[in-house]
Amino acid sequence: MSRQLQARIESFPLTRAFTISRGAKTAAEVVTCIITDNGVTGRGECVPYTRYGETVEGVLKDIEAFAEAINSGTSRQELQSAMPAGAARNAIDCALWDLEAKLTGTRVSATACRVLVRPVPTAVTISLGDPADMADQARAHASQKLLKVKVGTSDDRARMHAVASAARDAEIILDANEGWNESNIREHLLLAAELHIGLIEQPLPAGKDEMLAHIPHPVPICADESVHTLADLEALSDRYDAINIKLDKTGGLTEALLMRDRARELGFGVMIGCMVGTSLAMAPAVLLAQDADWVDLDGPLLLARDRSPGLVYSGSLVSPPSADLWG
Structure with a gap:
């Protein structure tokens, strides 16, 4: 060889x-x-x-x-x-x-896509901060259709109000990164519903999320840290409404494609997400995201310097990779 x-x-x-x-x-x-x-x-x-x-x-x-x-x-x-x-x-x-x-x-x-590839809308991430800072971040992205808002503290009410008020025309995903607990999750879920939040991502710690099977979901709840590979899916069907597929968790596009298809069979909504990386890391995920319900592939937008050539972002849309970049 x-x-x-x-x-x-x-x-x-x-x-x-x-x-x-x-x-x-x-x-x-x-x-x-x-x-x-x-x-x-x-x-x-x-x-x-x-x-x-x-x-x-x-x-x-x-x-x-x-x-x-x-x-x-x-x-x-x-x-x-x-x-x-x-x-x-x-x-x-x-x-x-x-x-x-x-x-x-x-x-x-x-090989990987079941539809004609096209630009897909991606979320833009609002980093965790004090309510005023997060509202400023939201206003800076006023043209975006989907915002992913980092929360996960003992009391996120002010942050939720601030971002929802500053981004009235955007769909909002709240990502708690395992930061909520049994004492505050019901209150936060109810407020999220009042504020018309679209999705809550991983509110409770992985392995300590049994409670989700026994409480109402006034807003759909998405697994992230709780789900890595195909083998995890069935055990989560009574706790989550959607799953976040990330290539760094699945171990690549090969497993991710199988996972996406099985998730659909089980009735999960599908988000395609990412860690903070360059366009080279996002490129295969953009193809995986062609028929996703939510796309969170804004990693290169957080960088001061990306790879060249990189992915093309235009407003809320990210285009499929060129052959010079990947695939």
């Missing part, structure tokens, strides 16, 4: 600190996987996430440890059982998809 796998850590500064209930970051730390075969190169990017016990150094080592297998011809399908789901497998899986597309001359969209 003529394949050669390489990987490296890269850092992309953000335009401003990105804050959620678990902390803040000022740069996107990513791991890039490059697989070359007979002069043709495929690329994939992952964003290791400390919430799941990942570090950029550890993920880099995991990718490099699998280089011999990839260089010897391990296929994308074989990769699914050979590596666990997570960021490392995502980078390799997406690099293999890109490589296959370039070697065969067949775009990934022809």
